[in-house]
Amino acid sequence: MSKIISFFFAGNFFISICAALLSMQTFAFLQKDIDLTLIALVFFACLTVYNLHSIVGYLKSPGHHRFKFLGEYLFYFITITSVSAIALVLIICTMYNSIYLPFIFVSIPTLLYVLPLFGGKRLRDFPFLKMLILVSVWSMVTVLLPYAYIGQAYDAKFILLMAERSIFVFSIALAFDIRDIDFDRLLKTKTIPMFLGRKNSFWLAAFALLCWMLTLFNIYPIMLTMLLGIVALLTILLIRGALKNQQAIYYQFFLDGLLALQAILVIIFYK
Numbered sequence: 518m519s520k521i522i523s524f525f526f527a528g529n530f531f532i533s534i535c536a537a538l539l540s541m542q543t544f545a546f547l548q549k550d551i552d553l554t555l556i557a558l559v560f561f562a563c564l565t566v567y568n569l570h571s572i573v574g575y576l577k578s579p580g581h582h583r584f585k586f587l588g589e590y591l592f593y594f595i596t597i598t599s600v601s602a603i604a605l606v607l608i609i610c611t612m613y614n615s616i617y618l619p620f621i622f623v624s625i626p627t628l629l630y631v632l633p634l635f636g637g638k639r640l641r642d643f644p645f646l647k648m649l650i651l652v653s654v655w656s657m658v659t660v661l662l663p664y665a666y667i668g669q670a671y672d673a674k675f676i677l678l679m680a681e682r683s684i685f686v687f688s689i690a691l692a693f694d695i696r697d698i699d700f701d702r703l704l705k706t707k708t709i710p711m712f713l714g715r716k717n718s719f720w721l722a723a724f725a726l727l728c729w730m731l732t733l734f735n736i737y738p739i740m741l742t743m744l745l746g747i748v749a750l751l752t753i754l755l756i757r758g759a760l761k762n763q764q765a766i767y768y769q770f771f772l773d774g775l776l777a778l779q780a781i782l783v784i785i786f787y788k
Contacts, residue, residue: 526769527586528597529567535773536563538780539659539682545787546678546736547669555616555666558608559658564601568594570631577633583700583765612666619665623657626650644707651690656682677736684729685779688752691722692759692772715760722756741786748779 525531537560544551572594575584587594609620629640630650641647656679664675694701694708695715701708710718726749733742752775759772 523586524590524593526766527571528594529564529571531769532567532773533560533563535776535780536560536655536659538777538784539655540663542780542783543660543663543678544667545784547663547667548787549667549669552663552666554608554612555663558605558612558616558620559662561601561605561608562658565598565605566627566631568598568601572598573631573633573639578704581700581703615668616662616666619657619661623654623662627654630654642704642706645709647701647706647708648687648690648694652683652687655686674736677732681729681732681736684725684732685752686776688722688725688729688756689772689775691718691725692756693768694718695756695759696763696768719756719760723753726752737783738786741783744782744786745779748775748782751775751778 537556540556540559541551571584571587572591575587575591578584579588609617626640627650630647631639631641633639633642635642640650660675660679660682663669664671669675691709694710695718698708698710698715701711709721713721730742730746730749733745736742737745755767755772755775758767
């Protein structure tokens with residue numbers, strides 16, 4: 518059972534579910550029927566990219582302890598990546614033409630983030646690009662794609678929702694960069710925690726969450742904003758715990774789970 522749970526998280530199924538839920542959150546916010554085809558697109562795109570990223574990371578640093586589990590089950594990870602990529606292509610072929618251009622727009626930086634096409638380097642290996650691309654892609658996938666799919670106007674609400682999603686993902690990603698500071702130093706990848714240090718990065722995440730709360734007041738009703746304030750407080754506590762906790766489950770379930778928690782609260786509120 519423990520190996521099945523490990524494979525569920527290491528195989529990036531949970532983070533893909535989180536991405537799908539955030540896309541559903543956008544539909545709920547717009548008070549539109551949730552389109553399962555687009556949700557499937559987001560899920561399989563995330564599953565493909567994250568596992569491809571893991572495999573590339575393993576090939577670049579096969580001896581590192583963080584890739585031990587992946588190395589033991591490499592065949593299964595390659596199989597999952599291949600099957601999810603095929604499913605992704607099949608889904609795209611059934612979708613409206615309106616989604617193609619936004620999807621390509623999102624896919625280019627995503628693939629450049631994952632694949633070492635710059636003399637053995639990926640975009641994430643260049644100074645501070647790791648966070649910028651990660652935040653931008655998550656926002657575009659979970660906000661821009663739903664907007665494009667239903668033909669929703671890119672109005673002020675769109676800008677606010679993109680900002681809200683970007684800030685929240687930024688705060689979560691900072692916790693992961695705090696964890697990865699030694700690994701990124703080994704790869705010579707400059708990140709915010711390497712520049713500011715762990716404690717200052719925590720305070721930056723706390724400030725980002727304060728900005729996130731201010732953004733929420735301009736998007737959601739006051740009752741929902743108060744509920745999401747609990748999520749913000751929980752996020753701060755978990756990021757503070759990330760200063761010392763290095764266990765994979767802490768990040769893959771509790772921290773990533775905050776993405777799902779936010780989405781579920783919004784979906785239930787607008788149901």
